[in-house]
Amino acid sequence: xxxGQCDFPDMPDVAGIMMGTGCAGIKQTVKDDxxxxxxxxxxxxxxxxxxxxFCAAPVHVAKANLAHKPRWLLINSGNANAGTxxxxxxxxxxxxxxxxxxxxxxxxxxxxxxxxxxxxxxxVVKITAALPEAIKNxxxxxxxxxxxxxxxxxxxxxxxxxxxxxxxxxxxINGIAKxxxxxxxxxxxxxxxxxxxxxxxxxxxxxxxTLAAERSFNLITVDGDTSTNDACVLMASGCSDAPEITExxxxxxxxxxxxxxxxxxxxxxxxxxxxxxxxxMRIVVQEALQMEEAVRVGKTIAHSPLVKTAFFASDPNWGRxxxxxxxxxxxxxVLENVQIFLDDVCIVRNGxxxxxxxxEAGQQVMNRDxxxxxVKLGRGQAAQEVLTCDLSYDYVKIxxxxxx
Amino acid sequence: xxxGQCDFPDMPDVAGIMMGTGCAGIKQTVKDDxxxxxxxxxxxxxxxxxxxxFCAAPVHVAKANLAHKPRWLLINSGNANAGTxxxxxxxxxxxxxxxxxxxxxxxxxxxxxxxxxxxxxxxVVKITAALPEAIKNxxxxxxxxxxxxxxxxxxxxxxxxxxxxxxxxxxxINGIAKxxxxxxxxxxxxxxxxxxxxxxxxxxxxxxxTLAAERSFNLITVDGDTSTNDACVLMASGCSDAPEITExxxxxxxxxxxxxxxxxxxxxxxxxxxxxxxxxMRIVVQEALQMEEAVRVGKTIAHSPLVKTAFFASDPNWGRxxxxxxxxxxxxxVLENVQIFLDDVCIVRNGxxxxxxxxEAGQQVMNRDxxxxxVKLGRGQAAQEVLTCDLSYDYVKIxxxxxx
Numbered sequence: 001x002x003x004g005q006c007d008f009p010d011m012p013d014v015a016g017i018m019m020g021t022g023c024a025g026i027k028q029t030v031k032d033d034x035x036x037x038x039x040x041x042x043x044x045x046x047x048x049x050x051x052x053x054f055c056a057a058p059v060h061v062a063k064a065n066l067a068h069k070p071r072w073l074l075i076n077s078g079n080a081n082a083g084t085x086x087x088x089x090x091x092x093x094x095x096x097x098x099x100x101x102x103x104x105x106x107x108x109x110x111x112x113x114x115x116x117x118x119x120x121x122x123x124v125v126k127i128t129a130a131l132p133e134a135i136k137n138x139x140x141x142x143x144x145x146x147x148x149x150x151x152x153x154x155x156x157x158x159x160x161x162x163x164x165x166x167x168x169x170x171x172x173i174n175g176i177a178k179x180x181x182x183x184x185x186x187x188x189x190x191x192x193x194x195x196x197x198x199x200x201x202x203x204x205x206x207x208x209x210t211l212a213a214e215r216s217f218n219l220i221t222v223d224g225d226t227s228t229n230d231a232c233v234l235m236a237s238g239c240s241d242a243p244e245i246t247e248x249x250x251x252x253x254x255x256x257x258x259x260x261x262x263x264x265x266x267x268x269x270x271x272x273x274x275x276x277x278x279x280x281m282r283i284v285v286q287e288a289l290q291m292e293e294a295v296r297v298g299k300t301i302a303h304s305p306l307v308k309t310a311f312f313a314s315d316p317n318w319g320r321x322x323x324x325x326x327x328x329x330x331x332x333x334v335l336e337n338v339q340i341f342l343d344d345v346c347i348v349r350n351g352x353x354x355x356x357x358x359x360e361a362g363q364q365v366m367n368r369d370x371x372x373x374x375v376k377l378g379r380g381q382a383a384q385e386v387l388t389c390d391l392s393y394d395y396v397k398i399x400x401x402x403x404x
Numbered sequence: 405x406x407x408g409q410c411d412f413p414d415m416p417d418v419a420g421i422m423m424g425t426g427c428a429g430i431k432q433t434v435k436d437d438x439x440x441x442x443x444x445x446x447x448x449x450x451x452x453x454x455x456x457x458f459c460a461a462p463v464h465v466a467k468a469n470l471a472h473k474p475r476w477l478l479i480n481s482g483n484a485n486a487g488t489x490x491x492x493x494x495x496x497x498x499x500x501x502x503x504x505x506x507x508x509x510x511x512x513x514x515x516x517x518x519x520x521x522x523x524x525x526x527x528v529v530k531i532t533a534a535l536p537e538a539i540k541n542x543x544x545x546x547x548x549x550x551x552x553x554x555x556x557x558x559x560x561x562x563x564x565x566x567x568x569x570x571x572x573x574x575x576x577i578n579g580i581a582k583x584x585x586x587x588x589x590x591x592x593x594x595x596x597x598x599x600x601x602x603x604x605x606x607x608x609x610x611x612x613x614t615l616a617a618e619r620s621f622n623l624i625t626v627d628g629d630t631s632t633n634d635a636c637v638l639m640a641s642g643c644s645d646a647p648e649i650t651e652x653x654x655x656x657x658x659x660x661x662x663x664x665x666x667x668x669x670x671x672x673x674x675x676x677x678x679x680x681x682x683x684x685m686r687i688v689v690q691e692a693l694q695m696e697e698a699v700r701v702g703k704t705i706a707h708s709p710l711v712k713t714a715f716f717a718s719d720p721n722w723g724r725x726x727x728x729x730x731x732x733x734x735x736x737x738v739l740e741n742v743q744i745f746l747d748d749v750c751i752v753r754n755g756x757x758x759x760x761x762x763x764e765a766g767q768q769v770m771n772r773d774x775x776x777x778x779v780k781l782g783r784g785q786a787a788q789e790v791l792t793c794d795l796s797y798d799y800v801k802i803x804x805x806x807x808x
Contacts (some may be wrong), residue, residue: 053737054730083723085740085756118723119757228727305709309800319487319522323632326458333457336489352489353523393800396713 002155003272003280003369003389008147011161013140014172015197016040016237020137021149024130026078026116026123032149034127036099036134037073037193040237045070046206047111048213050230056082057092057122058112059229065096068108073193073233074099077150077178081114081122082228091122098128102135115178115191115229116152147176150191154178158269164258166251169242171198175262179270190217192232192266198255199238200245207247208256209234216263219295220271220387234259271387276394279311282372282385289380293330297375298386300328308391311371316362318347325375337378343371406559407676407684407773407793412551415565417544418576420444420641421599424541425553428534430482430520430527436553438531440503440538441477441597444641449474450610451515452617454634460486461496461526462516463633469500472512477597477637478503481554481582485518485526486632495526502532506539519582519595519633520556551580554595558582562673568662570655573646575602579666583674594621596636596670602659603642604649611651612660613638620667623699624675624791638663675791680798683715686776686789693784697734701779702790704732712795715775720766722751729779741782747775 017039021032039045047066049059058081074095081088096110114122137145147157158177163170175194200208213232238244245251272280283301288294301307304324310317321340326333340348342365347357365371421443425436443449451470453463462485478499485492500514518526541549551561562581567574579598604612617636642648649655676684687705692698705711708728714721725744730737744752746769751761769775 052727052730053732053734054726054739080723083726083752083756085754088756118721118727228723228730305795305799312800317522319484319632322458322487323456323522326456326632328457330457335458348487350489352487352492391709391800393797395709396716396795396797396800 011143016239019142022130022134057088166242177266197240274389277389294384302388312390314366341374415547420643423546426534426538461492570646581670601644678793680796681793698788706792716794718770745778
């Protein structure tokens with residue numbers, strides 16, 4: 001189902017970061033479904049969370065514990081512990097307590113994350129029973145296993161690795177993520193865990209992650225739904241030989257660019273694995289008045305079921321793209337200034353179908369499984385790219401049958 | 405495909421209003437595809453149009469001509485004359501000129517409307533050739549034929565009729581509409597034409613229609629897309645024996661209530677015929693801070709592909725409804741105060757699944773083909789209802805294959 005090449009990369013160790021997985025049997029399938037990540041003692045940790053007003057219980061706990069210099073992450077797949085009321089909060093806290101007991105840490109240094117079905121009680125007993133196995137497995141080379149343990153409807157594990165040079169020393173950045181549907185970014189839940197051995201203080205790390213999420217995970221959409229559980233965590237162990245990365249430095253720029261790049265690649269992997277996806281669509285909006293306008297137009301196109309079904313059908317239906325641009329809420333829009341391209345084929349110009357456009361040229365592009373839709377608004381200088389996928393029969397099938 | 409009973413009603417004549425249809429052969433199918441409506445000389449006429457920034461050519465012309473005491477409406481199905489640039493404007497104007505010549509009227513007293521495929525030149529020659537036939541057919545009892553002539557992907561003609569009492573005299577209101585997909589309201593285009601023999605001045609008629617559209621067509625959604633061509637026209641011939649309806653009078657209240665009721669019934673018929681619809685969903689939001697908040701929450705639920713596919717699957721997946729409420733942009737939302745009902749079954753209370761909820765009770769409701777989802781926000785007094793339908797395989801099929 002996934003679009004394009006989706007192999008899991010070789011991922012080197014990140015000094016100071018260890019991962020262990022275990023099988024709690026939360027769903028019937030026999031697969032590792034819990035993941036413990038342990039950070040070295042002097043690590044810093046940043047996180048961004050869903051904007052859904054109804055956060056799942058683990059999100060509340062993770063937000064609160066972020067202030068207590070977290071040392072451990074506890075992630076389970078198969079159950080979202082969302083819409084579970086007061087009991088859900090107790091269950092999230094209990095999971096943290098149990099892990100803390102086993103690693104002789106403090107419960108408020110554990111960040112919990114859950115993904116899976118909403119509204120069913122978290123099976124704390126099963127999770128607790130599997131914790132010793134996960135802790136025993138803690139090792140720095142478990143990135144592939146970790147990426148698999150957090151999967152739900154994903155069809156492939158998602159990982160990205162990058163090594164950068166900070167003042168002559170190598171710094172490693174590894175990231176894993178899971179999607180796969182209900183991504184705006186969000187629901188069915190997007191989770192991403194990124195680790196580096198860089199040395200960087202928490203406020204600057206948080207600033208970096210917030211920026212990176214804005215430029216990556218917040219610019220993708222599968223179906224416009226926003227999860228109660230989404231989260232992205234960035235951990236920095238400080239165990240590399242590189243000097244501390246400080247605000248305003250050239251090193252910070254290199255580091256931030258690398259984090260953005262890792263987040264973008266993970267975000268793209270999530271869209272490639274969008275539920276039922278057969279095509280990856282890059283919606284590039286240029287010549288907007290401001291960045292915010294470019295994002296809004298891009299997302300309006302990316303959310304349109306009509307546009308998405310047309311792409312599924314490989315139909316170069318530019319009228320639907322134009323109509324989406326028209327309803328995206330721009331003031332004083334001049335239709336005649338808008339140009340639309342499918343890859344390098346101009347399909348709309350001067351308020352209608354481009355004179356030199358041919359159905360053959362359009363069809364040739366639409367038959368590809370990765371397509372860039374470029375919309376030039378003719379209003380300004382701002383540009384932005386939004387990623388999405390098409391809307392297929394299988395999207396309906398996967399989401400109609402999710403609980404059966 | 406349509407949900408529920410959709411018979412065309414008996415519609416009495418509306419004094420002063422005549423309709424004639426003709427076959428221009430715009431698409432390959434042999435059906436009447438043009439409709440001319442003629443109003444008596446002293447008629448008043450109001451209209452509301454799509455909010456899409458890219459209006460189709462006929463919308464521009466109709467908006468301009470509304471100021472010139474319109475006497476005729478010229479509607480074609482099969483071609484939207486949208487995204488057709490300068491030529492499209494010429495074609496819309498030419499159609500009006502040709503009709504005016506045949507009826508010895510002024511071209512600027514004709515309001516043109518088009519619905520169908522976007523981006524293909526309007527076949528003016530075909531339309532012009534069919535005009536004499538349509539004019540010859542002008543008669544007051546052609547409501548059923550008129551409703552059929554404006555259909556595109558609709559599976560049944562949509563009509564509503566109502567007789568009210570104004571100062572002891574009967575006043576008739578007839579309305580027809582076409583959908584069927586891409587309704588927010590909008591695209592694939594929603595058109596509605598309503599006629600009455602009431603006597604009422606234009607500004608008050610416009611005020612009445614604007615209110616009625618806000619309470620009806622603007623509260624339905626099939627897929628969140630907004631057409632370039634949507635329009636709703638309200639014609640008042642003044643040919644009844646009832647006295648003029650004036651602002652602030654009791655008669656105006658009766659009249660406005662009737663217009664709202666007709667618009668609501670037509671809007672509901674459009675949703676029942678939503679592309680691929682198997683279920684009609686009434687999203688009732690109560691206890692909101694303001695009306696605007698109730699509408700926003702209702703539309704967020706109604707637009708959610710996850711909610712809509714769950715309904716298609718008859719799956720009482722309240723987590724998806726709750727997640728949609730949570731991402732609808734309310735400030736200071738308290739999850740614990742929210743209650744959600746499927747018909748009369750309470751499914752969410754106190755931040756999670758209601759204690760007394762059973763899957764059997766939820767399943768029993770979900771098996772129905774008309775379901776009311778009631779969301780009580782626990783924040784205030786405002787309430788609103790939004791209508792939508794489910795998202796099925798057939799929605800994808802219809803829209804993937806629309807041009808093939």
